Amino acid sequence: MSKPQRGRTSVSLDDEGVHWDQEMSYGQYLSLEPLLACQSPLTDEHDEMLFIVIHQVSELWLKQCLHEAHAAAAHIAADQLRPAFKMLTRVARIQEQMIQAWEVLATLTPADYARFRDSLGQSSGFQSYQYRELEFLLGNKHPALVEVHRGHPEHYRRLTEVLQAPSLYDTCLRLLARRGFALPDAVLNRDWSEPYAASPEVESAWAEVYGDTEHHWDLYELAEKLVDTEYHFQQWRFSHMKTVERIIGHKPGTGGTSGVGYLAKALELTFFPELWSVRTRM
């Protein structure tokens, strides 16, 4: 049997069964003690634990989505589409998990939630800096929403950085230009922190990609990966809105918005407008 490597758990079998070399255990590798010490309900209400866990699970998945989507954008910028496709496919599978998670939360009744809602004060998912980073990264730029994070310099710096950098979509449009599509300068060299405005030239470029897949097989696949990402994102937003309606009706949100009305409005936002509009003309 080979020498156990530092930082690895090794297993040996003898007459008495399995022996674990406890150099590093499952729990140590996964930092389970600190992880499982992070659920701190403020009340004795049975259902507050579910509320905390579901948010923490969502934030972990958001962390993984950011990891994949940032790397996918870097690969696209370097003209390496295959690894980017693999990463965007993984994002889609994670999004399915995040969408499915609403079914667990829907077991929380309005009365259950009302028993601990007041203890949440003014805190709200509106303050999720990872969610906002993902929106910015995909292309929903909204400079004012960084201000919520003024009180936390590291989050503020990070969000400002992603706000001011090209989004995943901007990166894809620059790839289209490198592949010979004539796109306006206002698309290719804009103020990245501003919301993206749809362009007829970009729609025409996607129309050509979809109309002649034989010559643009990889760009077609890229377009479909983007559509998948937005499709899932919208499903998450819709399920959030309906679950919120089911649990608090039309009460205003703790974050100071109108609640369901605000969440319904967010459903009108699109990351990749021409990838949707092009379908009408095909």
Ligand code: HEM
């Ligand atoms: C009982 C469960 C939930 C209720 C009642 C609820 C309610 C709300 C409301 C009313 C808003 C609007 C902002 C405000 O005024 O507070 C909001 C925003 C938000 N919530 Fe939830 N939420 C719930 C669960 C979740 C979960 C599980 C997540 C997962 C991370 C989440 C993530 C978010 C995010 C990211 C926003 C900001 C959306 C945006 O700005 O477009 N929420 N939520």
Ligand SMILES: N[C@@H](CC(=O)c1ccccc1NC=O)C(=O)O
């Ligand atoms: N905005 C919610 C409160 C809420 O959902 C929340 C509170 C603290 C931490 C995360 C939350 N989740 C999503 O918005 C409400 O109005 O009831």
